[in-house]
Amino acid sequence: MTTKIAILQMDIAFGDPEANREQATEKIKEAAKKKSEVILLPELWTTGYDLSRFNEIAEDMNGPTHQLIKDLASQYGVTIAGSIAENDEGQYYNTFVAYNATGERILKYRKAHLFRLMNEEKHLLSGNQKGSFTLENVPVAGVICYDIRFPEWMRTHMLNGSRGLFVVAEWPKPRVDHWRNLLISRAIENQCFVIACNRVGADPNNTFGGHSIVVDPWGNVVAEGGENEEILYAEIDFSAVESIREQIPIFQDRRPDLYE
Numbered sequence: 001m002t003t004k005i006a007i008l009q010m011d012i013a014f015g016d017p018e019a020n021r022e023q024a025t026e027k028i029k030e031a032a033k034k035k036s037e038v039i040l041l042p043e044l045w046t047t048g049y050d051l052s053r054f055n056e057i058a059e060d061m062n063g064p065t066h067q068l069i070k071d072l073a074s075q076y077g078v079t080i081a082g083s084i085a086e087n088d089e090g091q092y093y094n095t096f097v098a099y100n101a102t103g104e105r106i107l108k109y110r111k112a113h114l115f116r117l118m119n120e121e122k123h124l125l126s127g128n129q130k131g132s133f134t135l136e137n138v139p140v141a142g143v144i145c146y147d148i149r150f151p152e153w154m155r156t157h158m159l160n161g162s163r164g165l166f167v168v169a170e171w172p173k174p175r176v177d178h179w180r181n182l183l184i185s186r187a188i189e190n191q192c193f194v195i196a197c198n199r200v201g202a203d204p205n206n207t208f209g210g211h212s213i214v215v216d217p218w219g220n221v222v223a224e225g226g227e228n229e230e231i232l233y234a235e236i237d238f239s240a241v242e243s244i245r246e247q248i249p250i251f252q253d254r255r256p257d258l259y260e
């Protein structure tokens, strides 16, 4: 059985959740009309990296963005995912959430590796939990941007048989080659699908590279965006993971006794 994915490669209005909710709603409607089953938004898609104003613009887990996404997910019968600035009683996190077609929250993952180049560690706390979740009975995981530079953290998510890695990002344009190569490598070494959404446009400090991408478990690029706003569509079959893991059984052949 295949899953239809839509990746909303969008620009983000800096520090303006209302404007971002409006533009995302239009794009979600467009992707839902095309019968998408999973719709992926970028990292911090309501606020961008306006970190010093998180006291005003970050939300608790019942905030207006969560309500909106939950409603749109159940109205259109789709899963909607992306990371949102979280305010947990005055402590701030970069939190990847997914709501399924019944409006149930199936993922809450707080970014584990904070990115010093963009001052995240000065404003945010890092999460301590994995991003594993289940999508229509398929084990998968969700991680955020800089996390993909830590293959050991990705592997930790794959040891339970996960078949897909969802990634949301605000990855700067000067390092977009790293983005592509890291994502393709994560797919090959974990023999999983990688479904990754990066923003485009610019904020006061960075220009972002787009190139959202879907990679299959053999490392083939199934779909890839350019540098401008677009909705990227792909249809994937998570069961393809099985035959590749049988052909080259890396999970059986691991030697964890050597790795510590």
Ligand SMILES: O=C(O)CCC(=O)C(=O)O
Pocket: 114, 115, 118, 144, 145, 146, 147, 149, 170, 171, 172, 175, 178
């Ligand atoms: O690792 C990188 O080069 C980019 C990471 C990043 O932009 C982020 O984690 O927000």
